[in-house]
Amino acid sequence: MRKRIQTNKPAKEAWKLIRGFPAQFSQGLAAGRASNVRKIPHEVTHVIVCGMGGSALAASIFEGLRDTGYGIKVPIAIHRDYGLPHFPQKARSLVLVISYSGNTEEALSAYDEARKRQLHIVAIASGGKLAERARRDGVPLAQIPTGIPPRFATGVQFGAFAMVLTKLGLAPTSLPRQIAALERQxxxxxxxxxxxxxxxxxxxxxxxxxxxxxxxxxxxxxxxxxxxxxxxxxxxxxxxxxxxxxxxxxxxxxxxxxxxxxxxxxxxxxxxxxxxxxxxxxxxxxxxxxxxxxxxxxxxxxxxxxxxxxxxxxxxxxxxxxxxxxxLMLDAIAVNIIEDLKKKLAH
CATH class of the missing domain: 3.40.50.10490 (Glucose-6-phosphate isomerase like protein; domain 1)
Incomplete structure (x- = not known):
């Protein structure tokens, strides 16, 4: 019989994570700054961001800012699926694969397909298989801090995502400073x-x-x-x-x-x-x-x-x-059904 997720200390860990949220922006910027990302020698016509759940959310927020002066200089397509979407053969694409855990199978599938097509790739992860493959293949990697549920880690992922795009010359150079200011705002x-x-x-x-x-x-x-x-x-x-x-x-x-x-x-x-x-x-x-x-x-x-x-x-x-x-007297952090699903998919 499944153990109930009811707890005598509901949401305690969630409040701790929320109170620590503002510090994530500088942590994410630091991870992007420390990465081995370099400006691409050719012009990028569009960016394909591959990720799921909370990992894709940072890109969704960034895409929403594209026409406000904060955002990216080229279109972003967010791909929440296996493999890669179809795009023109001559398109100069950047594939940015984000997986907080580094083990999201859809993101790993996208990474492998991008390698197969010999596309320019950048990875963002806290570790896992994505970080391992990026190091093995010499793919630029921004390694972010671990230990936070992805939906509570949007700040660190957003900071890393923005810094990576800035280093690639695809976002305004003033953006990291504006993101860092969020910590006190x-x-x-x-x-x-x-x-x-x-x-x-x-x-x-x-x-x-x-x-x-x-x-x-x-x-x-x-x-x-x-x-x-x-x-x-x-x-x-x-x-x-x-x-x-x-x-x-x-x-x-x-x-x-x-x-x-x-x-x-x-x-x-x-x-x-x-x-x-x-x-x-x-x-x-x-x-x-x-x-x-x-x-x-x-x-x-x-x-x-x-x-x-x-x-x-x-x-x-x-x-x-x-x-x-x-x-509801529930543990906000627990995602039992998602974890059960992952175990069943692994067999």
């Missing part, structure tokens, strides 16, 4: 308090996380962190796309249909500099949610820069999901 204790307040709004309902394209990566992280930390269902969607499909669930047509409204609660993530039409869409959509009698909360990102606001929201989501685990 995030008020973690305030975010923990806010996260605990938000967790009380769930009260047995299924959270729906709604964001804009600016916040899409962060909204997705809220959903997946709820799944991993609190072990409950959660869903996410982004404006304006959700106004072309999902918004229709807020109609009130029958008692049977309205019963589904009774198990939902909505959290709308908003950046103060959203497009004016997105802001209007959010306002109108909240009227539909209210009319459906679904509890909701609009959460506005705080911070002077987009980079600060992105990580304000990310850490708030970590605190929110950890507080949900605490309310």
């Amino acid at each position: 995030l008020n973690i204790e305030t975010l923990i308090v806010e996260g605990k307040k938000l967790a009380r709004l769930v009260d047995g309902r299924i959270p729906m996380i709604l964001g804009s394209s600016r916040m899409e990566a962060v909204a997705y992280s809220w959903k997946t962190n709820i799944n991993e930390n609190a072990k409950i269902p959660a869903f996410m969607h982004a404006f304006p796309e959700l106004n072309h499909n999902e918004v229709n669930i807020y109609d009130n047509l029958s008692n049977r249909q309205r019963a589904y409204h009774d198990i939902l609660t909505a959290f709308i993530l908003q950046d103060p500099r959203e497009h004016t039409r997105i802001k209007k869409r959010m306002r109108i959509t909240t009227t539909f949610i209210k009319r459906a009698h679904i509890p909701f909360r609009v959460i506005k990102a705080k911070g002077e820069t987009e980079l600060v606001r992105i990580f304000y929201m990310y850490v708030l989501g970590l605190a929110f999901s950890s507080a949900l685990a605490e309310r």
